[in-house]
Amino acid sequence: MPMKLFETKIIAVSNQKGGVGKTTSAVNIAAYLAVTETPTLLIDMDPQANATSGVGIEVGSYKESIYDVIIGKAKLSDVVQKTDLEFLEIAPSSAQLVGAEIELVSLFSRERMLKEALEDVEGKYKYIIIDSPPSLGLLTINVLTSAHTIVIPIQCEYYALEGLSQLMRTIDMVRGGPNPNLEVEGVLLTMFDGRNNLARQVASDVRGHFHEKVYHAVIPRNVRLSEAPSFGKPIILYDIKSRGCQSYIDLAREVLEREANRRSTQFQAPLS
Ligand code: ATP
Ligand code: MG
Numbered sequence: 001m002p003m004k005l006f007e008t009k010i011i012a013v014s015n016q017k018g019g020v021g022k023t024t025s026a027v028n029i030a031a032y033l034a035v036t037e038t039p040t041l042l043i044d045m046d047p048q049a050n051a052t053s054g055v056g057i058e059v060g061s062y063k064e065s066i067y068d069v070i071i072g073k074a075k076l077s078d079v080v081q082k083t084d085l086e087f088l089e090i091a092p093s094s095a096q097l098v099g100a101e102i103e104l105v106s107l108f109s110r111e112r113m114l115k116e117a118l119e120d121v122e123g124k125y126k127y128i129i130i131d132s133p134p135s136l137g138l139l140t141i142n143v144l145t146s147a148h149t150i151v152i153p154i155q156c157e158y159y160a161l162e163g164l165s166q167l168m169r170t171i172d173m174v175r176g177g178p179n180p181n182l183e184v185e186g187v188l189l190t191m192f193d194g195r196n197n198l199a200r201q202v203a204s205d206v207r208g209h210f211h212e213k214v215y216h217a218v219i220p221r222n223v224r225l226s227e228a229p230s231f232g233k234p235i236i237l238y239d240i241k242s243r244g245c246q247s248y249i250d251l252a253r254e255v256l257e258r259e260a261n262r263r264s265t266q267f268q269a270p271l272s
Helices: 022-036 050-054 066-070 097-106 111-123 137-146 164-176 199-214 224-232 243-271
Strands: 009-013 040-045 088-092 125-129 150-157 183-190
Touching: 009 022, 009 137, 009 183, 009 199, 022 040, 022 050, 022 088, 022 125, 022 224, 022 243, 040 050, 050 224, 066 097, 066 125, 066 199, 066 243, 097 137, 097 150, 111 125, 111 137, 137 164, 183 199, 183 243
Parallel strands: 009 125, 009 150, 040 088, 040 125, 150 183
Antiparallel strands: none
16 A cells, blocks of 8 residues: 555536636646645546646557546556656546547446546545546546536636536536535636626626635636647746736635635634
C-alpha cells in the first residue's frame, strides 16, 4: 500500500451543454493549484481530449489513456503523465473514450469504474480536477460518482439556464444512488462581456437562482484564454498579465478559500 500523503479533494467540472468553458476552467484551476505547489491531477474524461492537448500533451503520443483505465485494462497511475508544471500531472484522454460510453453498459459496476480506479492514486494528490464531456451519459455519471463536488460553468448567453434542470436532476439521481455526498462546489459565470446587457441579465438570473454558490470571480470573454490551448499552455504560462488569467487566479483562490472554510467548520463542528 503506498503511503497516503494527502486528504484528496476531487472536483468535477461538468455541464452537459457544449462550449461553456468546462475544459478552460478545469485546465486553469488545475494549473493555478499546481503553481502554488499543490500536487494536482487533472483527469480528462472527454473523448475530445481538449484538456490533454491544453496542457501540452500531444493526443495519441501515449499508449494507454483514461479509456483503458475505465474499462479496467490499466491502472490510473500507469497512464498519468507529467506536464510542464512540476505539480501538475494529467490522465490523458483519447478518442477511444467515445466507445466506452457503450462498452461500459455491460459492466457490472459501470458507473463506478472511475471511482474504483481512483483508489490507485489515493492520497497522492491534494486536488483531482476532472474535465467532463458535453453529455450526461455514463462518462459523466462516472465523473459525478467519483467527485466530492461539482463546479458548473455557465456561459453568460441567452440559453444559459436551459438544460440546467436536467443537470440538477442528474446530480440528484447520483446522490440518490452511487454518491450520496455529492455537493455543488460552485457555479461559475464564463465568457462574460460586461458591455452586453443580456450577459448582465443572465449573470443576475444565475445569481438569483444559485445565490452564494455563484463565485465572485467572473471569467470575462478574453482572447488570450482562447489562444492558449493552441500553444498547449494553461493561461498562467501563456499570458499571466491577461484579464483571463487574473480571473482564473481569483477563481482558484476562491475555490481554495471555500475549501479552507469548509474544513475549519468541519473541524469545529463537534465543539459547537
Ligand atoms: P466542450 O463542451 O466542447 O467540451 P467546454 O465546455 O469544455 O466545451 P471550452 O473548450 O473550455 O468549453 O471553451 C469553448 C471554446 O471557447 C474554446 O475554444 C475556448 O478556447 C474558448 N473559451 C473558453 N473560455 C473563454 C473565455 N473566457 N474567453 C474567450 N474564449 C473562451
Ligand atoms: Mg471541453
